[in-house]
Amino acid sequence: MADGSTLPKGAQTKILRLEDAEHQAQALISSTVRRISELERLLMNNLDGERADAVREEIALLRQRQDEHSDRHRNAADVNSAVRRWLSMLPANAVLSDAKRAKVRPKGDESYQTAIDRVRREIAGLISERFRVEQAGLPMEEIRAKARDWVARCAKTARPRITATHSEFAISFDVFDERASVPLHDMAAIMAFLYPERFLKRIDDVIEQMPKPTLAMTAEQKVKRLREIKDSLLLLENQEEMLISLAEEQGQIIARRATASPAAILGLVVDRNKTTAA
Incomplete structure (x- = not known):
């Protein structure tokens, strides 16, 4: 489809935030690498100094953080790549609108991470069921x-x-x-x-x-169940993205799934009934 300016405002804002997350992760990698280099030079100049052991511990900690920042950057880059690829495959005249924000909060004593893990287990269960239904034999x-x-x-x-x-x-x-x-x-x-x-x-x-067959379904039953699974997956992925966004508002960064629906990540609805041939 055309450039991002044709997207609804909510989706444009989300794309900017996703890009910011990738840039921030890259910046953290760079600053951590610089700090490690500084401490290594300091250590080389005074291998047996009073602070040598503390410097070594700090370097080890920073290397661990560097790995964490690299993982975060890799995830953000994968998500952005998937989103851009999905947008590029939409028809140029696709009718897009901001989706209605899902009303979801962690349940009971759940943390955001625990709530997201729960939703992701439900998503994984539906994906597994979708595969079984697709492979179902005839009665x-x-x-x-x-x-x-x-x-x-x-x-x-x-x-x-x-x-x-x-x-x-x-x-x-x-x-x-x-x-x-x-x-x-x-x-x-x-x-x-x-x-x-x-x-x-x-x-x-x-x-x-x-x-x-382990699972037998008529063609009509298969079409009906796959449609229900598709609708349920979209609902769950919208909930997942909302929980991630709420966690970010509280300063907690939780990695998105690169395989998550780009429509859910961007909060978009694609009305294919209004999309006409070019």
Whole structure:
């Protein structure tokens, strides 16, 4: 889509804050590295001085903080990259608006970190369920119904062509297996035409021997559940982002997930029904 100026004000503000977080983390890395260098020079000039042990401890602490700042910068950079990539993939005429702020607070004695961890566990659970639903097999009865439909279609395609004139009588099955490298009659279609009940009975026997899926859902059930999971995930990710933002207001920095929904991070609603073709 077009540049950030086309975004709602709330999203523009969030992008600036995300960029600030990345720059601040980089600045902390730089200042920490400089301080470590200063202390190392001080230590080299006086290895056995009274403050030598204290300087060594401070250098070790600063190196630990440097790693923390690096992790924070890496996370912020990954989040910003994901957000920019998502925005670049939106249609230029996408209709965007600020989402309604979710009303969420930590429960009971929860800290912000504990509340976010709880929400993230729920998100992980839904993502796992989404994968299971996507991989769900068909119920056996629906497989049988599809087999009946398949046999019926085959029987129609294999209906023979009968030639009967005063000088000729012939019957031919002009149906061929499209998968064969040379012309071969489609025997399954011919059998479906000649012996539909017996053919279907043998297919049912094979279906009965198939391994039963761990999770079985009809196509309609799968579409419905995936839509419910999508809506629930969006709600939870909005809650997650709100808790992170509230923690930031209290001076507590909690890393965002780089895999979180950019729409939730930016607090955006994309109205695809109003988006028209360019």
